[in-house]
Amino acid sequence: MSFDSATVQKTARLARIAVTDDEASRLEGELSKIFDWAEMLNEVDVEGVEPMTSVMPMDLKKRQDEVTDGGYAEKVTANAPESEDHFFVVPKVVE
């Protein structure tokens, strides 16, 4: 399969990564080559095969639904590029 520039830009938009035209044209070639190679998987007969969901068979552990941690908003926001009164600050999202 081949990746065109529009597909690269559309995917980059979904991934929330700004991509310059130069980067997009380089990525077109690289991604096309990688996906061409991955086409090899079409040789495999997967009829009736269950997709893997858990690599080690185990029952997911459960616990009581109760608060076990928290109460330190100061620590949670300590690394934020911008915070105020224990809130993360972002540009206005509602007009």
Added chain:
Amino acid sequence: MSKLSDLTIAEMRDGLAAKSFSASELATDSISAVEAARDLNAFVTETPEKALEMAKASDARLAKGDAGSLEGIPLGIKDLFCTEGVLTTASSHILDGYIPPYESTVTANLWRDGAVMLGKLNCDEFAMGSSNETSYYGNVINPWRRDGSNTPLVPGGSSGGSSAAVAARLCPGATATDTGGSIRQPAAFTGTVGIKPTYGRCSRWGIAAFASSLDQAGPITRTVRDAAIMLGSMSGHDEKDSTSVDIAVPNFEAALTGDIRGMKIGIPKEYRIDGMSSEIEALWQQGIDWMKAAGAEIVDISLPHTKYALPAYYIVAPAEASSNLARYDGVKYGLREQGKDITDLYEKTRSAGFGAEVKRRVLIGTYVLSAGYYDAYYLKAQKVRTLIKRDFERAFETVDTILTPATPTAAFGIAEKSDDPLAMYLNDIFTVTVNMAGLPAITIPAGLSGEGTPLGLQLIGKAFDEVTLFRVGGVVEDAAGFEAKPDNWWA
């Protein structure tokens, strides 16, 4: 090169017990070795003050007869593990200035057992790479060089800082992580021992996530015994990681009996790849001969879906990565680039913060998970994964462990492969199958290439049977008698 830092973990442990030296002396010695080796660029952050403080506490515990299993042992920590109060970057620009307010479970286990932290080790950005060339903090240089050459070689990746630091004797052990070969390939490239335990053996809590269904932590050390000691401390159930398995951690060190008589060692024909170099073939045959000489039985086996593991991996791992890396958005921690609105802020931050390889993989992952493509790529790859695991299950009905080469080549030069993502991906051809099946595998230095650089053999085990890997690995190590060391050109 100073003498104390040349010792293995087991030798340091014995010397500390015999009071031949103190933990503080060990730390001081290691700190000078680290400072003298800055040309290798193995560390992103050195923590000498913390090391001395922890060593002092170790000396106090040793004096009281209260020593843990790693008491006073200086270790390097891959910069993917969160360390409370110490810069943690995953070797990415996007985590600029990030000081975790908490400790990863694996490192907490090491400190509980008395280990001493020397600093945070360089790696590929978010562990995506096979040469340590994708790090925002620059290449790590392999302490090994080709005979008669000054060409800088890669230390492997993604745990390239870990492998280089251990090979250069800056520390006797380092933590590492392995998603497709990131412990074993760098260990093979540097003449060190690396083990990726079974998925679920070590907690992933507090390790920057790359591909959650494949990621596992493990140690890089210079001997099989040291790997056993260190893995014993790193392992164990953790309520904070729902995929960590609640089973007892065996005494791995006790597995080193040297007796493998009657064990069945599988040799998978599919690992005899087209164009395999004669020196890798010869190394593998040497390994087979060592196994026979030790009284094991060689069994030819088939793992028919081997060649599909790498392309399936390059669907599954990027898919999980694209989801895991969504959290780096310039809001909660790390780098922020200003934008005219919040979407612009996200896009600019992620564009400036991620390097080329990370972007490539996030885009691959986003694409294969996007509407209309999920079944064709992700679901298909997960089905292939089931078949790969089934291959191993069948093989392990008749054999105890599987012997393969660790890598298709010895360490290559810096920039030799960095322009061709696909050529770089092929490095993991012998290691990636194991992650896809969740199994444990160890690599052991077994010889030198024609160029005088290390080559490794790999042993693959049944789920949660690391004990067999240590037992057989110890026999490979003894037979190989790998005594070669890199010349101390950096100090």
